[in-house]
Amino acid sequence: MRMKGKNVIVTGGASGIGLASVERCLEEGASVVIADLEGGDGQAQAARLDDRCDGRCLFKACDVTDTAQVDRLFADTVAELGSVDAVFNNAGIGGICPTDELEDEEYLKVIDINLNGVFRVARAALRVMYRQGSGSIVNCASILGVFGQSQTAAYTAAKGGVVNMTRTLAIEAAPKGVRVNAIGPGYIDTPLLEALDDDMLQGLIGLHPIGRLGRPAEIANAFLFLASDEASFVTGAHLLVDGGFTAGKS
Numbered sequence: 647m648r649m650k651g652k653n654v655i656v657t658g659g660a661s662g663i664g665l666a667s668v669e670r671c672l673e674e675g676a677s678v679v680i681a682d683l684e685g686g687d688g689q690a691q692a693a694r695l696d697d698r699c700d701g702r703c704l705f706k707a708c709d710v711t712d713t714a715q716v717d718r719l720f721a722d723t724v725a726e727l728g729s730v731d732a733v734f735n736n737a738g739i740g741g742i743c744p745t746d747e748l749e750d751e752e753y754l755k756v757i758d759i760n761l762n763g764v765f766r767v768a769r770a771a772l773r774v775m776y777r778q779g780s781g782s783i784v785n786c787a788s789i790l791g792v793f794g795q796s797q798t799a800a801y802t803a804a805k806g807g808v809v810n811m812t813r814t815l816a817i818e819a820a821p822k823g824v825r826v827n828a829i830g831p832g833y834i835d836t837p838l839l840e841a842l843d844d845d846m847l848q849g850l851i852g853l854h855p856i857g858r859l860g861r862p863a864e865i866a867n868a869f870l871f872l873a874s875d876e877a878s879f880v881t882g883a884h885l886l887v888d889g890g891f892t893a894g895k896s
């Protein structure tokens with residue numbers, strides 16, 4: 647039980663990588679808050695998992711674009727569970743559009759969720775964790791935080807920002823007992839990829855030397871490591887979990 651007694655918040659925890667991370671933390675003994683949009687799958691997923699794990703899974707509605715909702719998520723979690731020991735700052739959306747056709751509204755939406763949302767959640771987490779003198783924040787970045795890709799100007803800008811913000815937060819937080827890291831997934835088989843057609847998917851698979859897309863559980867395992875005390879000397883890292891995508895071309 648690598649997370650026994652720990653309280654964990656996973657934003658975007660209702661689906662894909664977030665949901666797999668919720669399940670993995672529950673298996674390892676943590677109490678977990680699924681923080682996701684009102685009206686999505688979060689409530690039902692939490693009810694399903696809560697039955698299996700003796701009441702250790704909760705749902706709290708939270709839109710990461712709303713500072714008041716993010717701050718309330720942390721205040722309510724501390725009031726109910728007593729602490730926040732680890733956070734997976736994972737909520738995010740995709741966005742594919744030629745840059746010359748990308749309107750302000752869509753650009754700003756991707757930035758507001760994928761970059762500003764990570765900031766809002768990290769800030770709220772730091773305030774709680776500084777009081778505790780301990781904690782681990784894991785931000786979900788991407789291979790597209792270190793590589794460019796055609797038609798993803800907003801997404802790559804956001805993920806690049808997440809990678810470097812992680813380093814700054816890690817430096818600030820280290821003296822206060824808080825670690826901050828990022829994970830850089832390759833392409834992972836989740837609903838986020840539903841917008842891609844078969845040819846695009848086959849092309850993406852070919853970019854991973856391992857020869858397949860990643861599985862959500864493979865990112866959840868990386869989160870578990872960074873969230874747990876096993877990573878006690880790891881901070882400021884961007885852990886690439888990408889089937890060799892960033893290693894280079896064959």
Ligand SMILES: NC(=O)c1ccc[n+]([C@@H]2O[C@H](COP(=O)([O-])OP(=O)(O)OC[C@H]3O[C@@H](n4cnc5c(N)ncnc54)[C@H](O)[C@@H]3O)[C@@H](O)[C@H]2O)c1
Binds near residue numbers: 659789832
């Ligand atoms: N799937 C991939 O190939 C891939 C690759 C690299 C990085 N990522 C990153 O992984 C993270 C999770 O993506 P996924 O693939 O599991 O996608 P997903 O669509 O399965 O899950 C994303 C979750 O985020 C939630 N969400 C969206 N907007 C939100 C908001 N404003 N507030 C709160 N929650 C919100 C959604 O409701 C959903 O439950 C994202 O940050 C994504 O950018 C995914």
